[in-house]
Amino acid sequence: MVSSSRVFRAVVLALRVALGAVFVYAAWTKLRQPWELFAMSIDAYKVLPYGAVVLVARTLPWAELLIGLALMAGRWLKVSTAAASLLLLGFFVLMVRTYAKGMRIDCGCFGLGDPISARTLARDGTLLAGYLFLTWTSFRGRRKAA
Amino acid sequence: MKLIALVIAAVLPYLAASSDVDPGKSLGSPSAPIRIEVFSDFECPGCKGLHEQILPLVMRDYVIPGKVYLVSREFPLPMHQYSREAAGYATAAARLGKYEQVADALFLKQVAWSASGKVWDAVANVLTPAEAKKVQSLAKDPAVLSEVQHDLELGRAAAINQTPTMIVTRGTSRFPVVGAVNYTLLRSLLDGLLK
Numbered sequence: 001m002v003s004s005s006r007v008f009r010a011v012v013l014a015l016r017v018a019l020g021a022v023f024v025y026a027a028w029t030k031l032r033q034p035w036e037l038f039a040m041s042i043d044a045y046k047v048l049p050y051g052a053v054v055l056v057a058r059t060l061p062w063a064e065l066l067i068g069l070a071l072m073a074g075r076w077l078k079v080s081t082a083a084a085s086l087l088l089l090g091f092f093v094l095m096v097r098t099y100a101k102g103m104r105i106d107c108g109c110f111g112l113g114d115p116i117s118a119r120t121l122a123r124d125g126t127l128l129a130g131y132l133f134l135t136w137t138s139f140r141g142r143r144k145a146a
Numbered sequence: 147m148k149l150i151a152l153v154i155a156a157v158l159p160y161l162a163a164s165s166d167v168d169p170g171k172s173l174g175s176p177s178a179p180i181r182i183e184v185f186s187d188f189e190c191p192g193c194k195g196l197h198e199q200i201l202p203l204v205m206r207d208y209v210i211p212g213k214v215y216l217v218s219r220e221f222p223l224p225m226h227q228y229s230r231e232a233a234g235y236a237t238a239a240a241r242l243g244k245y246e247q248v249a250d251a252l253f254l255k256q257v258a259w260s261a262s263g264k265v266w267d268a269v270a271n272v273l274t275p276a277e278a279k280k281v282q283s284l285a286k287d288p289a290v291l292s293e294v295q296h297d298l299e300l301g302r303a304a305a306i307n308q309t310p311t312m313i314v315t316r317g318t319s320r321f322p323v324v325g326a327v328n329y330t331l332l333r334s335l336l337d338g339l340l341k
Binding site: 036050104105 | 305
């Protein structure tokens with residue numbers, strides 16, 4: 001008989017790999033194109049000055065790649081799950097704000113052609129819940145081990 | 147013989163790509179290294195911003211120096227009641243070499259005609275009486291109507307779902323640029339592609 005803790009660990013592992021792959025995919029969709037295209041998506045939100053837009057556009061995809069790979073490999077879990085949750089929380093708040101303002105812009109989440117809509121909010125909200133759950137399990141695991 | 151076949155195979159896609167361009171709706175040299183296709187809707191505020199603020203800069207810095215071939219495409223969105231009618235007039239005016247003038251007038255008076263529905267009033271202002279008569283007749287021509295539909299289908303095939311969208315093509319690389327973009331970023335993109 002399979003114990004419930006083994007099932008739980010398997011679910012967490014599957015979720016971690018899947019959500020890590022989401023970050024890797026998000027990074028890949030941005031890195032395969034000129035950085036200016038992602039910069040235009042960020043600029044469309046109208047929240048950052050030009051210099052910050054350029055900085056974020058040139059560094060965020062690499063951070064996403066690193067976080068995604070760390071999640072998939074199960075390395076630096078406390079940091080990678082917390083970073084993924086914080087990043088997605090930031091994106092989600094921005095998207096909700098933009099949607100509430102009625103701005104029809106691209107989300108910029110997975111490359112271009114993905115306008116912010118109720119569907120994208122539901123998708124990112126679900127992903128956020130997943131990352132928060134992983135963060136909770138990684139911190140809980142550390143506490144238990146301690 | 148093999149070489150000729152290879153050359154034809156290499157050139158054909160470019161010939162096919164330029165053959166579907168209405169010369170009345172394009173600016174610059176077809177042999178420019180970069181081609182920008184602008185899919186826009188005359189009733190969309192973002193398209194007005196792109197047309198009035200960004201495209202004149204693209205004209206000055208890239209089209210006139212021969213670096214960019216600029217093609218206008220119609221993409222009337224279903225949520226805009228009069229944009230297809232406006233696209234029809236503009237495409238008809240292109241047959242007389244008056245596309246730019248009509249497009250400028252439509253964007254300039256966008257707020258007025260999109261509220262009143264009097265699209266023709268904006269168009270008629272920039273045409274002589276003889277041109278106006280021709281444009282009104284051409285706007286009902288099946289060839290003009292099918293050109294608008296063809297642009298729309300090209301946009302759908304390129305997965306365009308909002309306006310304005312520019313498809314920037316350099317060789318075999320195609321990049322969609324969505325929205326009324328920051329010109330500094332667009333310039334950086336174009337300069338990068340020209341390197």
